[in-house]
Amino acid sequence: MLSPDEVRLLTRLHGDLPLSDRPFADVAEELGCSEDVLIERLRHLLSRGVLTRFGPLFQIERAGGLFVLAALTAPEASYEQVAAQVNALPEVAHNYRREHALNMWFVVAAQTPALAEAALRRIEAVTGLPVLAFPKEREFFVELRLPLQSGAAEEAGHAAR
Amino acid sequence: MPLDDFDRELIAATQGGLPLVSRPYEAVGAMLGVSGERVRERLGRMLEAGLVRRIGAVPNHYRLGWTANGMSVWDVDDTQVDTLGEQVGALSGVSHCYRRPRHLPTWPYNLFAMLHGRSRDEVRQQADTIARLLGPACRSHDILYSTAILKKTGLRLTPGA
Numbered sequence: 001m002l003s004p005d006e007v008r009l010l011t012r013l014h015g016d017l018p019l020s021d022r023p024f025a026d027v028a029e030e031l032g033c034s035e036d037v038l039i040e041r042l043r044h045l046l047s048r049g050v051l052t053r054f055g056p057l058f059q060i061e062r063a064g065g066l067f068v069l070a071a072l073t074a075p076e077a078s079y080e081q082v083a084a085q086v087n088a089l090p091e092v093a094h095n096y097r098r099e100h101a102l103n104m105w106f107v108v109a110a111q112t113p114a115l116a117e118a119a120l121r122r123i124e125a126v127t128g129l130p131v132l133a134f135p136k137e138r139e140f141f142v143e144l145r146l147p148l149q150s151g152a153a154e155e156a157g158h159a160a161r
Numbered sequence: 162m163p164l165d166d167f168d169r170e171l172i173a174a175t176q177g178g179l180p181l182v183s184r185p186y187e188a189v190g191a192m193l194g195v196s197g198e199r200v201r202e203r204l205g206r207m208l209e210a211g212l213v214r215r216i217g218a219v220p221n222h223y224r225l226g227w228t229a230n231g232m233s234v235w236d237v238d239d240t241q242v243d244t245l246g247e248q249v250g251a252l253s254g255v256s257h258c259y260r261r262p263r264h265l266p267t268w269p270y271n272l273f274a275m276l277h278g279r280s281r282d283e284v285r286q287q288a289d290t291i292a293r294l295l296g297p298a299c300r301s302h303d304i305l306y307s308t309a310i311l312k313k314t315g316l317r318l319t320p321g322a
Contacts (some may be wrong), residue, residue: 001226010225013218016208019201021182039181045218046181053219055179056204058172058316062212063164069261069273085310095311098232100303104266105232109316111164132264134273138243140258141250142214 001049005033009041013054047136065111067093069134070125071102078089079103091119102132162211167195171203176316179216227277231284233291234270236263238298242272245295249274252294254287269301269321280304294307 002010008031017023025035043103046052060066084094084107095106110116124131170193180188187197191206207213222230237245242260249272250258255277274291278284
């Protein structure tokens with residue numbers, strides 16, 4: 001699946017991209033490859049779906065916004081339809097199918113609590129299903145590292161430090 | 162930090178990802194009619210303020226071989242949940258850990274810890290470790306495995322909001 005070079009690249013870029021004029025060139029130099037090769041590898045990882053995104057991760061809470069985890073029970077017969085209805089809202093940042101009576105778990109990201117609340121109500125209206133909200137009351141830990149633990153990956157991870 | 166118009170434009174321009182070109186900040190600036198320097202300066206301030214958590218790669222856990230992704234949920238004594246939550250968050254394999262509200266009687270769980278492994282056995286072992294740590298403070302728990310990513314786009318500011 002991942003080549004050792006890709007693992008090194010992912011481990012490095014799971015941390016911060018420098019805020020320099022040519023950040024990819026700077027990271028390439030750290031990793032001992034060329035800027036072009038590094039950008040090409042990133043493109044390839046994105047096109048294969050190994051990465052879902054590359055860029056800034058916004059923590060909207062710091063600007064008065066919030067992320068709200070929420071869940072609903074979608075009937076199996078209309079599961080895909082409900083998923084499409086939920087996903088159609090731009091406020092829905094993530095959505096996962098899970099094995100439980102509550103079988104759809106999504107995160108609403110909004111700039112204000114009122115907008116988040118409105119998005120959740122709209123989901124209830126559009127789907128006709130009750131939504132349970134699980135706003136975070138306290139954050140204990142959010143990992144900043146890539147959970148690569150295979151032998152090769154671990155070595156590469158240490159080598160990249 | 163409250164968002165100004167430039168912040169909003171910058172978020173809108175980069176929330177889907179940075180352009181994978183030699184001078185990505187310059188490219189974003191060109192879209193917004195400002196210099197790359199101004200983009201870098203503002204992103205730097207957002208990083209300092211915590212509005213940007215990091216600038217980097219967002220992995221798809223499944224594609225990295227982490228095919229067992231379980232949301233473990235725990236019903237923990239309210240007087241001990243904050244102390245124990247910190248300890249659970251520090252365990253390896255736990256990527257996110259939060260205290261969230263219960264929805265009684267259907268949902269008794271107030272501590273959420275995301276677990277990632279290459280197999281459900283691995284995730285169960287991680288959950289066993291958490292169970293031992295929580296001891297009698299925990300009344301019951303469950304693991305909700307994800308079986309599909311229905312959406313994973315991250316934050317999208319709603320236009321005009």
